[in-house]
Amino acid sequence: MTTNDFILCATGFSRFLDNLPDPPAVGGGEAPMLVVLNSWYETPVPFYSALLALGVRVAARRPVVFIINDLPYPYPDVTDSIRLIAEHSIGLARFGSIRLLSDYVAKASSAVNSEEIKRLADQAVLFDLKHRIGFDILHPSREAAFLRDAFPACEATVYAFAGALEAERPGSVLVPGGVANTMHGLMALARSRGIRTATYDSGAGTPRVYVSGHDVACQGWEVQGVVEAILRRADSEELAFCRRMAREHADRVATGTDDMLRFPFVVPQEQSRFDALFVTSMEQDSSLLSIPGLFDSQEEWLTQTIAALRISHPQARVAVRQHPDERRLNSRYGERAVAAVRRMMETDSLITLFDARDNIQTRSLMASASVVLSAGSTAGMEAGMLGQPVISHVRVNYSRSGFCRSPQNRQAFFDLVREHVSAPISLPDAAVSEAEVYYYVKNHCWRVETPVTPDPPIFRDWIAANTALPFDDEPYVHIVQAIAHGENLCSLRHAANLRCFVGSL
DSSP states (O other), X not given: OOXXXXXXXXXXXXXXXXXXXXXXXXXXXXXXXXXXXXXXXXXXXXXXXXXXXXXXXXXXXXXXXXXXXXXOOSSXXXXXXXXXXXXTTGGXXXXXXXXXXXXXXXXXXXXXXXXXXXXXXXXXXXXXXHHHHHTTSSOGGGHHHHHHHHHHHHHXXXXXXXXXXXXXXXXXXXXXXSSHHHHTHHHHHHHHTTOEEEEEEEOTTSSEEEEESSXXXXXXXXXXXXXXXXXXHXXXXXXXXXXXXXXXXXXXXXXXXXSSOOOOXXXXXXXXXXXXXXXXXXXXXXXXXXXXXXXXXXXXXXXXXXXXXXXXXXXXXXXXXXXXXXXXXXXHHHHHHHHHHHHHHTTOTTEEEEOTTOOBOHHXXXXXXXXXXXXXSHHHHHHHHTTOOEEESBXXXXXXXXXXXXXXXXXXXXXXXXXXXXXXXXXXXXXXXXXXXXXXXXXXXXXXXXXXXXXXXXXXXXXXXXXXXXXXXXXXXXHHHHHHHOOOHHHHHXXXXXXXXXXXX
């Protein structure tokens, strides 16, 4: 996004606020919601956060405190962005209090645990460092300088937020996804105080937003509860609907017609069989989301698992499929993992690599493998839909399902891989059905399609053309409802999907 586009988003948001009517009186006795307006690479994230908070203020009549994060985080310099956010958020004063985060430094009492603040801040910076290097935002040569500046800056931000939590005593906080000192440090601090949290992310270039009530934006832990409820009901029509929606979406992804992966995938006329298929994920996304796992990197996961398998199965045929979207992002971590596999291939002719530039269809590879080793991506669910057993080394919402196993330590992980290579199995029908329901809920309930998202062009065009909050858009209403009351957004969206399905009959 260019600086000019950011200015257009800011001025458009300011005009939008001027056109809104005064809100209704707040309800009695409710604790406020804190909303962090955070600069994120000159994108409309702070204004989108405010747009969601305005919905909560008007629809739920909750008091809202808008906090502009004016404590700059190093690289890049956001001084001008903070000034622009503050200048064009003045109209929010009709809807709640507006504060600078720095105002709360003096409000943090002596009871604030400085060791806890430092631990949360340091952890957040390390997650952020991995993310920035992976997306080429920060060159590795500047790592030392970044850490020197980032550690104290993040600690100061988290400390100030501790003061905000003490002063405002919120019932909930909304913190946008993005940089470490908000997404991890502030969210973790709020949750350690028993305060309900919400965050979000969006699909670049798509009308999709992902909202979560957890520390991370994209794990979608709300998915699991909805899946379990659907399976408990065991309603044949509901299950048939979920399975059909899942398969239709998976077909679009597999053929490159889905708007998230528009690549011309090719299905080979003859597909080799593999004893084990590794399907990688976007490692820099995993670091941003702080997804826990057994290995520190995908490079380590690939090399150590293949080496362990070779001890017991020297003739096992192994394939590695790099996430195809890494061709667009040119991930440092992805390329490093691929380079490590290529080095192994110099002395191991039974390893086949399909890198991000290879147009082979991932579905065809999974169908030809005895076991699929997933790094937590959607491909793990699709493998289950094909009847293939899945082993995950990371903890994601489906890692304890009937189609996926997630061992607790590396040795158990290696042993399980060997077990499946020695005695391949096909999943029972119930596990396949569960995978389909997981796939449906993640892609049709957790991912919400809505006309306004924090994606820069989408937000810029929407804010310029509208003068009212989008309460006529049911997905926006559901997002607001989930944030305001802590409801499971996936449940709300599934109920809406079912209503549309029944209405179309």
